[in-house]
Amino acid sequence: MNARLPIGVFDSGIGGLTVVRALAARLPHENIAYFGDTARVPYGVKSVETIAHYATQITTFLLDKQVKLLIVACNTMAAVASQAIRDLSPVPVLDVIDAGARAAVRATRSGRIGVIGTIATINSAAYTSAIHAHDAAVQVVPRACPLFVPLIEEGWLDHRVTRLTAEEYLIPLVQQDIDTLVLGCTHYPLLKPLLQEVVGGEVTLIDSADTVSEQAAALLASQALANPGTAVDYQYYVTDVPQRFQQVGERFLGRALAPVHVVNW
Numbered sequence: 001m002n003a004r005l006p007i008g009v010f011d012s013g014i015g016g017l018t019v020v021r022a023l024a025a026r027l028p029h030e031n032i033a034y035f036g037d038t039a040r041v042p043y044g045v046k047s048v049e050t051i052a053h054y055a056t057q058i059t060t061f062l063l064d065k066q067v068k069l070l071i072v073a074c075n076t077m078a079a080v081a082s083q084a085i086r087d088l089s090p091v092p093v094l095d096v097i098d099a100g101a102r103a104a105v106r107a108t109r110s111g112r113i114g115v116i117g118t119i120a121t122i123n124s125a126a127y128t129s130a131i132h133a134h135d136a137a138v139q140v141v142p143r144a145c146p147l148f149v150p151l152i153e154e155g156w157l158d159h160r161v162t163r164l165t166a167e168e169y170l171i172p173l174v175q176q177d178i179d180t181l182v183l184g185c186t187h188y189p190l191l192k193p194l195l196q197e198v199v200g201g202e203v204t205l206i207d208s209a210d211t212v213s214e215q216a217a218a219l220l221a222s223q224a225l226a227n228p229g230t231a232v233d234y235q236y237y238v239t240d241v242p243q244r245f246q247q248v249g250e251r252f253l254g255r256a257l258a259p260v261h262v263v264n265w
Contacts, residue, residue: 001068001091003225006031006235007216008067010058013041014153014245015186016073017252019096020234022213023071024253027220031233033065035263036249039240042149043076044118044185051120055081059088061237061263067091068225071212075184076118079126092219099215100182100208101130105138107204108180114173114203115142117184118149127184141176145169145185152187153248158194166191166198174199182206190252236260 007027009019013036020034035058037043043051055077062070070093072078072085078095086093104113115127122144131140148169151162173181181203183189189207196205220226235258238245242260249257 001225003068003227004031004229005066005068006033006233007069007071008033008035008062008065009071009073010035010037010062010077011073011186012036012043012054012076013038014248014252015149017249018186018189018207018209019071019073019212021253022207022209023216026213026217027226029227029230029232030220031227033062033067033235033237035062035237036239036245038238038245042118043074044120044146044149046120048080048120048124051077052081052084056084056088057265059085063089063091065235069094069216069219071216072096073186073209073212075186075208076120079121079124092223094212094215094219096186096208096212097126097130097184099212100184100206101127102134103208103211104180104182104206105131105134107206108138110177110179111135111137112139112141112176112178112180114170114176114178114181115140115184116145116148116169116173116181116188117142119144119146121184127182141173141178143169143173148191149185149187152190155248155251157190162191163194163198166194170195170198174203178203180204180206183208234258237263239263239265
């Protein structure tokens, strides 16, 4: 396989750009093709069958772009469609759930791990299963936090409404003596300072964007697929509202986005 080929990253919308940001920091010479399904977001309230259909459609699109690695940046897609994606893909597939689960098991001292995410991610119990695959003795305390995504996309990262919402969601988890909290949605890392304040310094936050970028670096190195070049190309594909994607996406990335291409299925 050509090491100069891009890494394919996909998400239901904008949130997966936190994974792109982590990849850019850890693997600055890699080309990236990003797909955000902005016409059909949010995925978190859709059926398993619908999410699986969308996920395989996006996988096919990125494989047609000749990627060398696929990263499922959407926790909801990873929760309900990761096996379907792997069955379809001839290239390696990483997902944020497995990466986050591994990191949480390494981090916990008490064996009590909280997980927050969308309704679909939490209802799937995918994090619980992934964590128990690494340590069956760990107790997982899940909590759906559906209001975080719209608050983040509104830019209310330290707004009093966001703080009150975080307290409502997270204080019950802290009261159950968790010492580790998995941010089970790629939007949530933008709230890390606020979430850390709410849960306190004794609770370790697990950012799956960081952990999946570590996995990607290790995989590329082990398979001699690291890009030897230095001219980096990022391509962004969306299914609707490219202007909003670019505007909000720059907040997620912390820098300007390359031109955004609209895909019409």
